[in-house]
Amino acid sequence: MADIVFKPYLIEHVHSAVVTARQTKEGGSVARTDRHLSPYREDYWQVGGAHQALIAAAKKNRAIDFARRRYRRFKYNPQSPLHKRIFGTVSGSQSWNLGALHGAKVEWMAQSNCVWDFPIVESVSRPSAAAASRDQKACQEIILNFLKDLEVSVEQSFGVLIETAAVAAAWTERLASLEPVYEGARQKTNAQFQYLVAAMGNSFIRAVSLGGIDAGATVTGVFHGHHVGYKNLADYCYIEFGACNEFIGPTTKGANSLRDVANHFEFTRGKIESFKSLETCTYHDLWIRHQGTLKASQSRNVMILGFPADDIRYSYGAGLFNPIRLDLEIRLCRTLRASGYKVLYKPHPSSINLSRALIQDEVDE
Incomplete structure (x- = not known):
């Protein structure tokens, strides 16, 4: 554990x-x-x-x-x-x-x-x-x-x-x-x-x-913020719930969803007793804050946010940087550049040098 x-x-x-x-x-x-x-x-x-x-x-x-x-x-x-x-x-x-x-x-x-x-x-x-x-x-x-x-x-x-x-x-x-x-x-x-x-x-x-x-x-x-696609991952229960006896979700519905995940996999290995909620408004607040500051305009610049090339750090779900994901990112870069877009690639902080070696020839910056 x-x-x-x-x-x-x-x-x-x-x-x-x-x-x-x-x-x-x-x-x-x-x-x-x-x-x-x-x-x-x-x-x-x-x-x-x-x-x-x-x-x-x-x-x-x-x-x-x-x-x-x-x-x-x-x-x-x-x-x-x-x-x-x-x-x-x-x-x-x-x-x-x-x-x-x-x-x-x-x-x-x-x-x-x-x-x-x-x-x-x-x-x-x-x-x-x-x-x-x-x-x-x-x-x-x-x-x-x-x-x-x-x-x-x-x-x-x-x-x-x-x-x-x-x-x-x-x-x-x-x-x-x-x-x-x-x-x-x-x-x-x-x-x-x-x-x-x-x-x-x-x-x-x-x-x-x-x-x-x-x-x-x-x-x-x-709640850490990276919960997309975890519904069907049994090991997520062990990762997030296995070393605590209560858990805080982002909202009431978020906490209920996490409880459903634990119930779905009949997670009993840990000692979790309750799911609480914290009614965050992070995305709503960002939307309101930037209203009027973001102006609609045509842009030919596209930034791709790279995933970490580190399966020790993200060993499950959407965060796993594997050959399939690398192939996807390279194809995406090539398609965008062939269509006349300028491609900017922002590597994950944990794998800057490795990402540079793998993808620098496929991007503009």
Whole structure:
């Protein structure tokens, strides 16, 4: 439940094995680059140590993180009186705010009477040798059984044997790195704590949230804004609802729609108890704000907003940058330019260099 980010690595691994086997059978070979473009991944030692590397980096930046945490506590609690905000920079708080600060989340914060704290999730760590040994043994058993079933399934479907030892070791190492974070949150919080959480795909945030739930805290997930096309995706329930016990939708209908998704897939793995709503008017407000400022005119410029070339970050739905989407964007650029339009391409911030390499010859800017 904590490390949902690992799923795309499994997909890459199976894809790589099948493609490599078929190419070898046909007398061909698979080209591998220094960039390690997925799905041809051979760096499972880096995958396994990714969480530990982030924890080590957080320890080095402890002074900066301390200052950033105090700054956020002062700036992002405008709903609180000034003296409480000043006092809150040096005192503890039972209201934790995790993840990105976007419109819906900030609006909910403004309606609350809380003085929010902004802990650095990689630093919420309290190692427990007994708990680590117990949890690691349980995880290893689950992982090995799952990979054994996956191995059989791939062989039956594609006639290919996949290597599972490196995958199991990397997955176990990643979860072992998250265990102290989960344990730290479980020990530091109690039933009086409340969390307000976004970015539910972040493994550290999930570990802290799960620890808080097990300690009796109220963990509230917040609508992030990218919900188009999720109606029929079972894993969306695990991503958004699996590490919270209540969830805030953008509107009443939005909250009801999210509840319908959970009910449709009979989602019971998590501990979600209620769906609340926040009557946002984001798009209506934008429309009103720009009335009279946007003038109708003929334009021959078209901007294409690129999707992230990163299936680790967006492993589901409309956000997945795959060969089909790349082909679509290239065809769209060529069609527009052939029709006399000037094409401007805005890459996703997470993949600027990769997008430039793939698409710069197909656009004007």
